[in-house]
Amino acid sequence: MSAGGSSLFSGFRVLGLYSNHVPHAVRYHKKHREFYLVTAVGKSFHTYNVNRLGIVAISNSLPDDITCVAADRMLVFAASGRLVCAFARNKEVVMRYHGHQQEVRLLLSLGDQLISADSGGDVIVWDVQGGDMYLRLQFDPNTFDLSAMMHPSTYLNKVLLGSSQGALQLWNIKTSKLLFTFPGWSAGVTALQQSPAVDVVGIGTAAGHIIIHNIRLDETLMSFTQDWGPISSLAFRTDGPPIVACGSPQGHIAFWDLERRQLVAQQRHAHSTAIAAATFLHGEPLLVTNGADNAIKVWIFDQEGGGARLLRKRQGHSAPPTAIHHHGNDGKNILSAGHDGTLQSFSTVHERFNKNLGHGSMNKKKANKKKKGLSYEELRLPAITAFSSVAARQSDWDGIVACHRGRLAVTTWNYQKCTMGTHHLQPPFPSRDTVATAVDITSCGNFVVIGSSCGHVDAYNLQSGLHRGCYGDGRAHSGSVRGVATDTLNQMTLTTGSDWLLKFWRFKTKKQEEQLKLNAAPASMMLHRDSGMLALALDDFTLLVVDIETRRIVRKFTGHHGNINDMTFSPDGRWLVTVAMDCTIRTWDLPSGCLVDCFLVAMAPVGVSMSPTGDFLATAHVDSLGIYLWTNKSLCGLVGLRPLPADYQPSAEMLPGVTADESEQVVTSDEPDDSYKSAEQLGAELVTLSLLPESRWKSLLHLDDIKRRNKPTAPPVAPAAAPFFLPTLPGLTPRFTLPTTTEKEAQSKVLGWGSLSQSSEFSSALEAALESGSFEHPVHLLKDCGPAALSVELTCLTSEGGGSSTRLLAFIRMIGSMLSSGRDFDLAHAYLGLFLKLHLRSLSQDTVAMAALLRLSCQLEAGWAELRASFDQSLCLLSYAKSALL
Missing domain, CATH: 1.20.870 (Son of sevenless (SoS) protein; Chain S, domain 1)
Structure with missing residues (x-):
């Protein structure tokens, strides 16, 4: 049988996605007097305000990944495959431009016209408002493969095109004429940028050359060369100092002085990958950069000597996460370790609460020897494979302990200081080729238990970093340790290994009390301390649940068809959520022993964590840099959960944030509105009061007293002198009004009220x-x-x-x-x-x-x-x- 997605979870949003390899676009809003930054993220783009780097809009999704973006004063243009779309209000598609036969890779906004170029050599000039094709130019990629284009300042209807062969061409797009051809500099053009001076253009080449060229006189004014490979981006400073910035594929940025014709500063490792784009804000000493390392950075030039410092940034993982866990009891922060070697904290409330704990280093003594010949990469630790965190004593000492790939030493991290900790915990008798495989911090935050691949299980004090003993006589297991856990009161330690054994130890004496023989080698282990339920994922794709009080297997679940990567318990211990390489996310109900929810995702999940408050489920996936949040429907209303049959075929559920526009189309469709509307009257025995103010009805019985109180003490006295302007009657001929009648005459002509009244x-x-x-x-x-x-x-x-x-x-x-x-x-x-x-x-x-x-x-x-x-x-x-x- 088939079903329609998950009945328990619904996609909410994705955390930690900011940028990719697509160059950004900067636009200025005159009314807000603020610069906005547009970055592509998969099939949609995000808009940030540069002042705070706060996200202000997320666009609707396109059919394919965005390949390039451009922006003008009113619209944002994005290319997806062969399609070019115009977005209004940073969100809605208002125009689509069809006509390309190959993938569009360059966009240029020029007034009321848009210029797009594809990989097949076609260049099309569009009318932005009407969507009509104004001009079409065709180039042979073998002789002129278009790689960059720009509009020279003050050159009306002119476009400068650069090729990967090195030649440049200046075209008039109104008359469709080639005005001039520049032979180039024997290297492919990778970047074109207008300088603050008219007629002067900056050209970046694949050989690492920066050429400052006058296109009117066809004269090269100066040139520079960087040693970091091709020029990935160029930017000219416009607030006074004659500085040009160039980016490199290694993530470095160099700053050149055009007057002194020399290098004045360099920013190494500004990004961990290639600089996708760099832009100086007009009239401000600010440089905005983005890269494929999923980072947006704003640099300010207030250093002596022309150097820049990092002012603000938004950065996620540059490689997919390996493990995720909620930190703390409020469920607002998610710790994530990635293949890039960083440990980061993402907030579910707002991006300004995100933290980057950085890379781990070998040790601080070696880190202080950077100037003695050690390279940047040699000081970094490999990626984190497993970690454990407790917030109980994080204000006193380190509260995070992590295992690294291929290393025996375990590192500590400080969450509040956002740095690596002071200890490298390593067994006193290390054996060769031994690595740390499992780690767990006690609930009090004082001790940590570490398992290794040689079967050793050791305990350490987190405050001092001292070794507090090992479990068993030499080795706790005859094989690699796959999981360690401690109970709530530090009375028992549980370990499991590749020898198919689950062992129960006294925490204080380190003596074994009992062991259970399993049906297969366990892959991982997860303990829910409040309920005393221990979940074991075995290599044969089965799940076991053990009650640590009775020390018996109470549940066994089968159904996964791939390695179980991670699992988590609900806060009340009723549900066990597991993720596996079969791309399924399954929820098991422990009291009934049944599968109650199952759905498919596009990418295999590698990590899962349920919030301590039970409101969100967080997942991390293969080849994805973000952390995806799913809302728990059972907290918002009644959810009917029923046992799913053994032959249940799950259906796919889209990842959060990927189809934001589709969900909006459902809301705005012609379906009936199911929102609750309050009745005008709840019951016959109840009454409803009006919403009018009390002054409208409370003073009705006291109107006489109010009039008497507001009556003037003396009648108004007419002025003695005549008015300056005599009253006249309306009309073409000026006529004065007659004098008013006396009070006696007026009273004699008063008629009865009833004779003149009208309904x-x-x-x-x-x-x-x-x-x-x-x-x-x-x-x-x-x-x-x-x-x-x-x-x-x-x-x-x-x-x-x-x-x-x-x-x-x-x-x-x-x-x-x-x-x-x-x-x-x-x-x-x-x-x-x-x-x-x-x-x-x-x-x-x-x-x-x-x-x-x-x-x-x-x-x-x-x-x-x-x-x-x-x-x-x-x-x-x-x-x-x-x-x-x-």
Whole structure:
């Protein structure tokens, strides 16, 4: 049978991916007044702000890996295979350019046009907005293999093309004419860069030459040569000093002074791989570099002599990780050891909390002898194969211990200082060709137990680094030690080896108590200290779970079809998650003894770690530099886990971060929205208050007092003098207004209120609602009125105000409708109170209205009775809870 991916885990995101071999692009945002950096990472690109190197956007994925990027003021262009795409807002594809028959490897943004070149010799000029092909040039790769291109400053519609044969050509892309051909310097062109001076171009060659050439006069002004191989990138400083920087395939950067024509500084090992691109920010002493070592670095020039120092960086592993573990109890940091020899910590909260503990060195005495002829590579330790970490005493001494490939000595590391520790733990009687194979730190953080390939198991004190004894008489196992572990209280030590034995030792006396014979040689071992469950991965692809209290095998799992690389327990010890070379990630339920989740991934996982809080599962994979996070669905909702059959065929699950755009398409599709929406009214016995402020309904019964308090103490006095501008009537002919009538004349012409009154919108809506039976519209009109306007509307309901007895009855039924629905409970009582205050005398003379008021009174008493019962029950429960706590 087949299933649809994992029912327990879903992809969240990837950590530690920043850059690859593709040169970056820098763009300036005028509104933000900030530089942004665009780097390619697989099938998508990331956008960082240079000020903090914080990631601001991740683009949607393309079908294939990105081969080159370019950017202008509004768009980012990325080439993937034969396709070129334009991205808006650093994320969404807004235009696709089809026309290349080979893989695109060069892009150049030039105003409203985009120039792209592929490996087959085709150069196409595109109209950016319309996507049309403006011009197509074809070159023979055997005679002119395009390797670099640039736009000379102030040269309108001109493009300078460089070839791997060494020749350069200047083209006019508007007229499609070849203007000039430069014969070159007998070496392939690898980099072209415009200098701050007009007509002057920097040219980098495959022979390591840097040529400063005037293309208008066809004259070479100066040239330099580096000893590090081809020029991988060029950059000119634009903030004053005449400096040009060139990158090399070894990761070094050289800085040349164009006035003195000499080398002024060099930055060795700026990157561990080739410099993909180097860019000076315009008008600032900052250099931005990226490389295939998965690093982005910003250098600042504030040193004497023209040297640069590292200002900020974002760096991950330059080679795939070998082992990963969560560090600490909060689950926010993941320790990762890679094939590049570094030990790094990645934060699941924010990238600014990442740490790089660096490379291990042979010892500090040798490290101090760098100047005596030892090379950089000779001082570095090989990659870490296994490590253990405890945060209990990391503020007092080293809390990380690591084994290295092919070495017997075990190194210690300090997490807080982000450096290698002070101790190299090595057995007192080392044998030849012996290496450390397993390591485990006790839960208290004071001791470490180390197993070796010759069968020795030794204990050390982490604070002093002193040897505290060995297990067994000489050797603990007759073969290589495959795993060591200690329990929570330091009462027992467990070891397993290639002799098919699992042994139980007393931690303090180092004496063996018992041993178990296994069915095959174990490959690795993992202990869950809280539950006392020990998981063993055997060479025959089976899993054993041993209870260290009863010292018996309690579970046996089969199903993997490849070497089991790593395993981890859930925080409660209920699940065991294993990863293997068969590209599956399996979750075993220990209480039921069944497989409850299984899914495939594209690359075989080599490491797995479950967060101590149980929210994330972290995995590391073959040929991938990142650490992938998977969310635990069971923490967010109910997940129905059922035992999977023996013939279960897992389906593939995409790695996190690879298909971000596809997940968004699912969200924006026409599928129904399953998000929860709260009901307008929860129950018949409950009421809902309005969201209006209290001033809109609480002061209705005190309007007379408010008006009396706000009344002025004296009437306004008219000015004695005439106004400066005499009032006129509107019109073409200027006419003055007539003098106003006296108070006596005005009073004699006053008519009755009822004869001139007109029905308001509320009164009309109230009469219409009486016929239809729906009072939502008049209630909505009253909500929009202020206290004074509300008083006027209710006053006009009587016949003296232009109303009628029908409107009074309609208002009473409106209040009854509000009480029946349970909504706007506070407004209904406030409106009813003001209504009775204004019209109680006239209502007492109307029998129909009095009957309606009596029914409304019964409704009010019934509603309050239900609320009073709910209040009493809640207060009683609250009082009982308080008394229980006291």
